[in-house]
């Protein structure tokens with residue numbers, strides 16, 4: 001059953017936290033923590049998309065522990081394994097964390113400082129970030145959401161159709177850029193990204 005306005009994350013959170021069901025849920029904190037622990041650093045490129053992470057989260061869910069597991073992941077992401085400044089030195093998962101191993105390749109003292117440098121380098125690689133606001137990712141993210149809002153409820157926009165709508169000089173060469181933008185929006189819970197297109201959650 002689908003309810004308007006209830007996306008995959010809130011649906012999983014309600015099922016797990018309110019009804020104690022054995023389901024995975026993935027918000028931005030859980031995405032980041034699972035990514036770092038099992039797959040490594042999310043910079044310069046995330047290894048899997050937000051959609052793929054739902055499947056992955058279900059695979060690593062400890063049987064009978066969904067409530068505690070999901071709660072612990074969210075808490076860890078909110079307090080210790082923050083986006084820009086992970087406190088690896090006091091993290092209880094340090095020994096089992098792939099991202100910590102990755103960071104160890106760059107510094108004897110892996111922590112948020114190293115990660116911030118990696119993120120800065122990754123962002124510098126994106127030419128759209130150095131141009132005027134109308135060429136920034138934030139601008140195009142807004143245009144994507146605005147366009148999806150104008151569609152009838154639950155209607156998907158095919159990715160191939162979306163490009164020319166949000167960017168006047170869109171070409172096939174922009175497809176990877178567009179997909180990355182869509183993945184970012186999906187990761188933030190702002191849209192539902194499937195192979196046949198995207199729509200608001």
Ligand code: SF4
Nearest residue numbers: 081086088091094097
């Ligand atoms: S060791 Fe660092 S990167 Fe890994 S989960 Fe802990 S805080 Fe996050």
